[in-house]
Amino acid sequence: MTSMPPPLPAPPGPDTREFWDGCRRHELRLQRCVDCGRARFSPRPGCPWCGALRTEWFTASGRGRVYSWTVVHRPTLPAFESRLPYAAVLVQLEEGPFLVGQLRDRAPDAIAAGLPVRVVWDDVAADVSLPHWRPA
Amino acid sequence: MTAAIVGIGRTPFTSGADVSAPALAAEAIAAALRDAGRTLDEVDGVVRFDRQPLWEYDLPGVMRLHGLHVYAAVPDAPGSAPALIRLATTAVRQGLGRVIVAYHARADARPALAAEVQAALGGGDEPGCLVQGGCALVLEAWDAASAGAVRVLGSMQAAIPSAARHLDAWRSSRDAGVVSDAARRMYAAAGITPIDVDVACLYTHPGILVRLARDDFSLAERTRVNPHAGGPDAAALDGMDDLLEAVRQVRGGARVALVAGSPLEPTSAVLLGAPA
Numbered sequence: 335m336t337s338m339p340p341p342l343p344a345p346p347g348p349d350t351r352e353f354w355d356g357c358r359r360h361e362l363r364l365q366r367c368v369d370c371g372r373a374r375f376s377p378r379p380g381c382p383w384c385g386a387l388r389t390e391w392f393t394a395s396g397r398g399r400v401y402s403w404t405v406v407h408r409p410t411l412p413a414f415e416s417r418l419p420y421a422a423v424l425v426q427l428e429e430g431p432f433l434v435g436q437l438r439d440r441a442p443d444a445i446a447a448g449l450p451v452r453v454v455w456d457d458v459a460a461d462v463s464l465p466h467w468r469p470a
Numbered sequence: 471m472t473a474a475i476v477g478i479g480r481t482p483f484t485s486g487a488d489v490s491a492p493a494l495a496a497e498a499i500a501a502a503l504r505d506a507g508r509t510l511d512e513v514d515g516v517v518r519f520d521r522q523p524l525w526e527y528d529l530p531g532v533m534r535l536h537g538l539h540v541y542a543a544v545p546d547a548p549g550s551a552p553a554l555i556r557l558a559t560t561a562v563r564q565g566l567g568r569v570i571v572a573y574h575a576r577a578d579a580r581p582a583l584a585a586e587v588q589a590a591l592g593g594g595d596e597p598g599c600l601v602q603g604g605c606a607l608v609l610e611a612w613d614a615a616s617a618g619a620v621r622v623l624g625s626m627q628a629a630i631p632s633a634a635r636h637l638d639a640w641r642s643s644r645d646a647g648v649v650s651d652a653a654r655r656m657y658a659a660a661g662i663t664p665i666d667v668d669v670a671c672l673y674t675h676p677g678i679l680v681r682l683a684r685d686d687f688s689l690a691e692r693t694r695v696n697p698h699a700g701g702p703d704a705a706a707l708d709g710m711d712d713l714l715e716a717v718r719q720v721r722g723g724a725r726v727a728l729v730a731g732s733p734l735e736p737t738s739a740v741l742l743g744a745p746a
Contacts, residue, residue, distance in 0.1 A: 347490055348488045348489050348490040348493065348577070349490045349492065349493060351488075378492065378528075378531060378532050379490065379492050379493035379496045379497075379532055379533075380493075380496045380532045380533035380534070381533070381534065382530060382531045382532070382533075382534055383534065384534060385500075385510045385533045385534035385535075387493075387496055387497060387500055387533065
């Protein structure tokens, strides 16, 4: 049963729209605190490092390293069955924040912590794209 | 020892703006802390409505509130804004926290009262349903309170049924005098009589609900009711703005102010007073 459509993220809200609009354009848009300069993800109204509420958006490099990962052998949803087994990776971006995604183009048993990766885009619906990862 | 409200903050109230409730809450909290002369690091407790979208465990990630050691919630309904102050006061009096923030924000539209409830109330309108905004108050122990602090003289809660969902049960609660009994106990515990109340901020201006509250709290002719009524913001945000208005009234010279939540659901009230 591989024709099942993948689940889609919750519709964007005021805090997350810039991120999802960026994904649609294949740009990784992140927030940065205007006061202390630290980048953060996921999108939210204030800075977890200094507490300031002034925020600016910027386009991240899309480069990072595998921080940790797990190999999925059993699908929690039928839509993921055709990809088994696949690696779900936690990537730390060059800019600091962490993102979760799938690692593409690399056998799940050939992953190491610190593996340099770059973002790839999966157009899962007409107006929804998701960031995933491949070896850089 | 009693508690005092030492800071208030709110966002502009809007309708239809592209803004999230967490952003509004964060802005209101920051404003209230500025008013109180306190920093994020000094906050050690928060109280909120139970369906508030920004929870205590979100706050460290949203605005670096890392020192939360007491937190609790009251039922999310416009009856419960004064209950936030009651809860925060309890935390302060028990020594569970030193600087407690009570906050509430909403960015969605609150559904209007069902026609059946409107009819049972005599067709009273409930304005202010569409407001987006955030409000916050900072509470501390009265000993530690600074100039401009407003004392919490007394409070009450009454778990009456929701009129919107169980109208017959709500009417039964009214017939039994549940709210007026709780109000009498609040006055007695505070050593205050209704004639002492200089100003009352009652949810919701200027409709039928005010008449219910006048009865429940035995308000006298001399008591000014809802001095903030008339503007589009008044009584909005589930009664939170009524709390802020009462603080402003006491800061402006009122000696005793009453704030009462909506009498259509689990309800609550507080008596606020000047330092003297």
